Amino acid sequence: MKVNNFTDDISSFSYRYGLIFRTSIAGKPVVVSADPEFNNFIFQQEGKLVELWYMDTFSNVFVLEGESRMNAVGAVHKYIRSTLLGLFGTESLKEKLLPQLEQVINKSLSAWSTQASVEVKHVASAMVLNFSAKQIFSYDAENSPENLSEAYSKIIDSLIAFPLNIPGTVYHQCMKDVLKERRTSPESHRGDFLDQILKDTEKEKFLTEDFILQLIFGVLFGTFESMSAIMALSFTKLSEHPSVLEGMIAEHEAILKNRENHPNSPLTWDEYKSMTFTLQVINETLRLGNVAPGILRRALKDIPVKGFTVPAGWTIMLVTSAQQLSPNTFHNPLEFNPWRWKELDSRVISKNFMPFGGGNRQCVGAEYSKVFLATFFHVLVTKYRWTLVKGAKVSRNPILGFGKGVHVKFSEK
Numbered sequence: 139m140k141v142n143n144f145t146d147d148i149s150s151f152s153y154r155y156g157l158i159f160r161t162s163i164a165g166k167p168v169v170v171s172a173d174p175e176f177n178n179f180i181f182q183q184e185g186k187l188v189e190l191w192y193m194d195t196f197s198n199v200f201v202l203e204g205e206s207r208m209n210a211v212g213a214v215h216k217y218i219r220s221t222l223l224g225l226f227g228t229e230s231l232k233e234k235l236l237p238q239l240e241q242v243i244n245k246s247l248s249a250w251s252t253q254a255s256v257e258v259k260h261v262a263s264a265m266v267l268n269f270s271a272k273q274i275f276s277y278d279a280e281n282s283p284e285n286l287s288e289a290y291s292k293i294i295d296s297l298i299a300f301p302l303n304i305p306g307t308v309y310h311q312c313m314k315d316v317l318k319e320r321r322t323s324p325e326s327h328r329g330d331f332l333d334q335i336l337k338d339t340e341k342e343k344f345l346t347e348d349f350i351l352q353l354i355f356g357v358l359f360g361t362f363e364s365m366s367a368i369m370a371l372s373f374t375k376l377s378e379h380p381s382v383l384e385g386m387i388a389e390h391e392a393i394l395k396n397r398e399n400h401p402n403s404p405l406t407w408d409e410y411k412s413m414t415f416t417l418q419v420i421n422e423t424l425r426l427g428n429v430a431p432g433i434l435r436r437a438l439k440d441i442p443v444k445g446f447t448v449p450a451g452w453t454i455m456l457v458t459s460a461q462q463l464s465p466n467t468f469h470n471p472l473e474f475n476p477w478r479w480k481e482l483d484s485r486v487i488s489k490n491f492m493p494f495g496g497g498n499r500q501c502v503g504a505e506y507s508k509v510f511l512a513t514f515f516h517v518l519v520t521k522y523r524w525t526l527v528k529g530a531k532v533s534r535n536p537i538l539g540f541g542k543g544v545h546v547k548f549s550e551k
């Protein structure tokens with residue numbers, strides 16, 4: 139069979155396979171794919187035919203070359219992934235984090251309800267970042283001299299605007315101080331992520347100070363934009379679809395009723411698992427939200443695809459977001475309709491709905507995000523009522539944007 143190179147005959151390729159085509163971004167050749175077969179295949183090829191590649195902006199922040207580069211799979215990635223899953227994975231959520239999450243959410247909503255209104259994305263970012271940072275390095279938002287979420291959002295704004303050197307920022311200085319304190323007083327054992335990686339520095343040579351700082355930055359980066367964008371979008375969608383909100387209220391009131399004599403007892407794992415409709419609302423918001431508009435990889439070797447070849451070195455952009463908006467899978471794809479999930483087959487879902495990516499780089503915060511959102515809705519609809527004071531014009535550039543923000547007034551029920 140004749141194997142063409144993308145560079146040989148691009149036009150006939152894009153004509154024949156509209157879901158995969160070639161373009162260029164910042165002068166570099168990129169193969170863009172919304173093809174479910176190819177995208178699923180590429181997710182399984184991490185470290186074999188492809189590796190993670192977020193182009194130049196991120197290579198100024200994260201080490202993407204050399205032995206301890208963050209994008210390679212292998213011992214370093216395995217160590218980080220399993221350590222993070224130990225912290226944010228299902229077992230930890232079930233055994234430890236769920237009651238803590240409920241407490242933090244209760245506290246946040248109670249504080250928000252004392253204000254005339256709050257901008258949801260802003261306050262949700264701080265809530266999620268502070269909770270995640272507490273698990274990672276025992277960050278204490280109430281007593282810390284530095285406001286981590288303010289320092290962090292400055293970095294994110296500039297990161298998107300221009301390449302940035304992390305050293306010199308308030309974030310970097312704050313984290314260096316945290317590391318120094320831990321190293322000089324090893325007796326202050328906190329049982330967090332930082333304790334564990336500092337304990338492993340002898341054994342794992344790649345755990346240098348710079349690496350640890352970048353790693354913590356990277357994990358917080360994962361939590362910061364994504365969760366708050368989904369929360370802001372939820373409020374926008376729920377205000378447009380009161381019947382969905384009513385469905386959630388009914389589901390959560392039934393949970394309280396089933397507790398019989400203990401309506402105020404903490405949320406249990408079984409109760410979380412029973413929130414069928416709420417989890418469908420979360421799926422629908424993730425589907426429309428498409429927090430990761432494209433997932434980027436670099437071809438390590440020539441990759442054959444449908445009679446053509448993606449040459450080694452080229453960038454591949456997996457546009458899973460387009461799959462999630464495909465009318466072939468999702469009838470009336472732009473409509474916010476959580477009930478659609480009742481009808482969808484689980485095999486169709488796993489192939490076409492990948493808000494958390496796939497393969498061995500699938501988001502380590504996937505279950506954490508769902509538990510966080512479900513617990514948030516549980517507290518919200520059982521204890522509070524809210525009104526949208528000022529909605530936002532939702533945009534995509536390519537990151538989900540909320541113009542002047544989603545302003546909500548919360549009040550106790």
Ligand code: HEM
Nearest residue numbers: 226360361364365429430433493494495499501502503507
């Ligand atoms: C709505 C919320 C979230 C969405 C939609 C999301 C989405 C994603 C996606 C699409 C990837 C794969 C990226 C790729 O393959 O290049 C990913 C990876 C990752 N996410 Fe998330 N994420 C979310 C929340 C979180 C949270 C809360 C954490 C914090 C624990 C987190 C930590 C990570 C990490 C560490 C990775 C890299 C995993 C690896 O390379 O092995 N994410 N996320």
